[in-house]
Amino acid sequence: MNPKRKALAVAVAGTALGAAGLGLLAVPAGAGEAPELPPVGAQALVQSVLEADPPALAGTVAFDNQLGLPSMPGVPMLDMDSARVYYDGEGDSRIAVQDGNSEQTIVRDGNTVWMYDSATDTATKTDARSHHPREENPQGRMSDPAAAAADLVSDLRASSTVSVDGTARVAGRPAYELVLTPKPEERTLLREVRVAVDSESRLPLRLSVLTNGTTEPALQLGFTDIDFGAQPAELFEFTPPRGATVTEAEPDVEGARDAARAGEPRLVGEGWDAVLVGRVPADVLSGGEEDGNVRGMLDRLSTRVSGDWGSGQLVSTSIGTAILTDDGRFALGAVPQQVLTKALATR
Amino acid sequence: MTETLESAPPPSPAADGPSRAPLPRLLRAELRWIFRRPRTLVVLGLLAAIPVIIGVALTLVDSPGPPDGGGDGDGGSLVATAAGNALVLPIAALAMALGLLLPLTAAMVGGDALAGEQAHGTLRGWLLAPVSRGRLLFVKAFGVATFAVCAAGVMALTGIVTGLVINGTDALVSLSGTTLTFPEALLKVAIAAGWVSLQLWAVGAVALAISACTEHPMVVLASVLGGVVVFSVLQFLDALDWLHPFLLNASWQDLADVLRDPMPGGALAEGALRAACYIAIALSLAYARLSTKDG
Amino acid sequence: MSTAVTGVDVPGTGASTPASPPAARTRGLRKTYGSTVAVDHVDLDIPEGAVLGMLGPNGSGKTTTIRMLLGLVRPTAGEASLLGHPMPAGAAHALPHVGALVEGPGFHPFLSGRENLLRLGAAEPKLSGREIPRAVDAALERVGLAGAATRRYRGYSLGMKQRLGLAAALLVPRRMVVLDEPTNGLDPAGTREVRSIIAELHAAGVTVLVSSHLLAEVEATCTHVAVLHAGTVVAQGELAELLESGSPGLVVSTPDAAEAVEALRRNRIPSRLTPEGVRVDLTATTAPEVVSALVHAGVSVHEARRARTGLEDLFARLTQQESNGEVSR
Known part of the structure; x- marks a missing residue:
């Protein structure tokens, strides 16, 4: 065979093989034709x-x-x-x-x-x-x-x-x-x-x-x-490795303390437009070494909003929104902003 | 120039068939050449020193303190974990070096293999012997692969030894918190070294392909350096996540998987397959170029 | 540079012992790099056992022709064959019997001369593993590098490098040896040694192809000559025939050279002074006339013999004619 052709053939074959392999990797696992299954209600x-x-x-x-x-x-x-x-x-x-x-x-x-x-x-x-x-x-x-x-x-x-x-x-x-x-x-x-x-x-x-x-x-x-x-x-089974710091935690007690400090959050509305309204524990936002992180993070993510419910910072995502008011209340749900503010208004 | 006419040719038209030097001899000669080169030895020495330096530095710092944030790119938190864990040290060192240093060494060897030889006019010597271009590429790819194994192996070796010297054999703990026996730990390090070798070979194969197109080894080095940097940047762009499975370094982060127990094989297998694809593409292109280029 | 077939029709072109097949031949060889034509229409015949000198100024396509002959470069058009095998397809058949030093010596600077040759020896199909060290030592001995065998190539002088390249070409008993500018960088003693090596090879029946821009070297060592100019062969044939094809001349040895030239000028016979004596052009006259003219003028003549047309003259003339021809075409 003409060496130029042979070289071309090898190049094409090898590249095709490699590209096919890479393509295989790029296809998400589990994708494929929908299987046939007996119908079920x-x-x-x-x-x-x-x-x-x-x-x-x-x-x-x-x-x-x-x-x-x-x-x-x-x-x-x-x-x-x-x-x-x-x-x-x-x-x-x-x-x-x-x-x-x-x-x-x-x-x-x-x-x-x-x-x-x-x-x-x-x-x-x-x-x-x-x-x-x-x-x-x-x-x-x-x-x-x-x-x-x-x-x-x-x-x-x-x-x-x-x-x-x-x-x-x-x-x-x-x-x-x-x-x-x-x-x-x-x-x-x-x-x-x-x-x-x-x-x-x-x-x-x-x-x-x-x-x-x-x-x-x-x-x-x-x-x-x-x-x-x-x-x-x-x-x-788990045996802590030698040298590891081992602690025994009582998450229940701690969780309860957190909850008490925060005030029990409540659901406003029901179904898909339920909004969780509550109060953020004060020390989460002010104080502790996390302080800078939380506030800084919020500043980067949020926009300021205000209304008859007060004013605060709004975080919008594609699946939900959340508002953190300046006086430490929060509301979040898989709902548009108006539903949140309405929920905040119903004290 | 004394008269040694006995080495003059006996007319032997019978021995006119195609003949070629035995392949093992070529491979041996190639390896001798690679490992006689001062540059190769310096690089291997440097790689061998990295785990030792990391180990000593971690010991001197004593308590590394709580690492901030965790998963911070190339084995950042692995290195922190490596303090006080003989198993993690070699793998942390490999993971760290795989980011840039190891690919560069593979590129260096790949660049010297064809472009460097071309620049010295030494490639001609073998082509005239003759060594066919296909065999030449095979020998070169073998040489690069051997170097990749040595580079990863030497790091793994000094990593283990340093880890054992500092922490002893009882501190062989997986990321999942299980304590491993020494053979188990050794197996994990061997898997990591083997996997890293494969990735390096893929880099080396790409370097060979570039090497076949140029006379300047530095061009090869620069291209691979640029490629690694660009690939790393692309890796960070979430908007291009459709592209990520095509990037060679997509699974380089997953080296830490060998430290988990039980070991999740998916990402590593994917990375190995990806490297194999790169090798197939790069070597076939290198062959196409080498077989048609002027010697 | 169009299709300029051998610019000068020199007698003896291709006229070489037709009985044995040529050790190497090319037909219509052409190589272009982009729009640059490096070699065009090269029809070369190297008879078995000949020592062919390939002459040409730098850039005349000598090295490109050699590289095509050795299969390093694929011709754009035309064909080349070496020891009866088409190149580059038959490289595996032909090249084991061919030793070559092309485009200067190429070795690894960090290896010693011996190690470099061992590496090349590993690729030699005709050597068994055990024979390699012996062949390497013999080759080093032959080119006078035995003493420097273990020194790094990096430290070699230009001449030593050239010798090592020569040693590589002679590593195995060859049927043909191709030497591209073998005396580059060699001192006069080295040059003489190269000549003697070529002579040895010739005596042993090895076909040798030597390229050079040094005419004296070709004249001293070759049986055949091919002259390249601007990528084409402008003349080729046996050295003796080519020498005779020049303009006839007479060399006169005389103690009164100046007087002789003056006397000949009076007789309208062109002549000039050369180190050998007075060189007289015989195109328009004959030897007896010259001698009688000199005798008449009272110049004592010690000896008068036919002048060898120096290859230098030939070379200059052919290339000159070629370029003139192109201008006039």
Whole structure:
């Protein structure tokens, strides 16, 4: 063969091969044709979700947001890359939240919850006997789609149209798409909430929040890969490493103190346009070393607003808005600004 | 110039078939050349010193204090974790050097391999022997790969030794807080070194492709340096997230995954596949260029 | 620079022992770099066992022709063959038997001369692994570098570098050796040594291609000559034939040279003084007439012989004619 042609052939073949491989990497995992599944009613699907016990599994949960906020390194919840979740099917779990190059590991072993932070090399032991595991820890709760989706479904049934809208493939598994659409009279920024439910285990695999006028989910929490099956028992044991700082925490007491200091926040309105109104503990904003951070962060994110309810700073995202008034009250919800200010006005 | 006419040619028309030097001999000669070069040795020495310097610095500072914020780019928090953890030190050093230093060394070797030889007029010597251009590229790619393994290996090695000297064998703790046995820890470091080698080889392959197009090794170095910087910047732009899976350094941050227990393999496998794709593209382009260019 | 076929029709072009196939030949060889034509219409024949001197001023396309012959450069048009194999396709067949020093010596500065040759030896198909060190030492010995074998190439003088390049070309017994400007940077002694090496190779039946812009060197060592000018071959053939093709002349040895020139001028015979004696142009006259003219004038003639047309004359004349021809065309 003509060497020029041969060279060209090799170049084209190699480049095509490499580009195909890269293209494969760029295609989001789990995408693909919608699987064919026997039809199921919305009611039955919700029911089965609420009834199903999550089986033993190992998976990776990824959190995506398109909130329209500037990227904020260091803001914990927005910065979470992904978490690996292990569950033994009987209540013990291990969640490893990956945060840059450090990791927070939460191991629930029977009645003991260990939390280990590699960045500070600290291990915190909590006695979990008295509470429900799901309410144990906000981070754990967010990272467990099962809990998050189930809660949402039951709460929103009253004000939403619940339907099954086709199927999807999530983390390689066929799933039903349960869609919650706000009823027309609801004043909300959200268009719909979709929950992908595994066709077999009825485990919610993905939760997506979509807003008006966008096709990409504003918020998405879901498995990127998942394997069902028994997990090695040592995953659910934790021994603090030598040299780590070990503390025993009583989160309940502390939480109660926080709540008392803050004044119990209350919900104004119900359904999709519910607004959470409350008072920010004074020392969060003024004092403590966090002070500069919180105020500085707010200044960067917010715009000043005022009205007959007072004046304050407004933070708008694609899925919701929040107002922090100058006198320390706050209101937030998945609603437009007017609903918030109305809620603030109803003292 | 004495009369040594016995080395004059015996007319041997029979031995006229195509003949070529055995490949292992070429590979050996190439490796001897790479590792006899003072520059290579200096760079390897420097790389070997990095984990030691980090380890000593962390020990001298004593208590690193609570790291601020966590996940701060290239192993920033890893380095903090490396104090008092013999397992983390080699990997933190690798992760840190993978950001810029290691790619540059791979680019240096890739640049010397073709452009440097071309500049010295030495490439001709092998082409006239003759060594076919395909074999030449194979030998060069092998040399770059070997250097990549050595560069990552030497850092891992001094990292482990430094970590063990400072912290002893009991301080082998994964990021997930599990305590590892020494062989387990060694395996993790080996995986990290192997993975870093693969990434470096990909950089080296790209360097070879550029190297095949120029006579100036500095052009290769500058191009790779520019490429790494541009790729790093692109990595930070969220608006371009569709582009990120195509960037070689997309998974360089994920090296810390080997420190987790159990080890999540997804991102590392993805990174390995990405490196393989880069190698396929770069080496095929390098071949196309090398096989048609004038020697 | 259009299709200027051999500008001068020199007798003897291509007329070489037709019995054996040429060790190297090119037909219609052309190489362009962008719009620059480096070599055009080069038809070269190097007979087996010949020592061909490739003459030409700098930039005349000598090196490009050699590089195409060796398969380093792909011709834009035309073909080249080496030891009967088409180049560059047949490189694997031909090149093991060809030693070459092209475009000056190229070695790694941080390696010693010996290490450099060992590296080259590793790539030589005709050497087994065990033979390499011996072949390297023999080659170093042959070019007189045995003493400096372990010194770094970086510290070599220009001449030593050139010798090392020569050693690389002679690493293996060759059927053909190509030397591009082999005496560059060599002192007179070195030049003599190169000549003797070429002579040795020739005696052993090796075909040698030497390029040079130094005419004396070609004249001293070659059996055949090809003259390149502006990318084309303007003359080629056996050295002896080319020498005879020049204008006939007579060299007269006489103690009264000035007087002889004066006497010849009076007889309208062109002549001039050269170190060998009085050189007389015989284009318009004959040798007896010259001698009788001198005798009549009372000039004592010690010796009168046919003048060799110096290759220098030929070279200058051919290239001169070529450029004149182009102007007039």
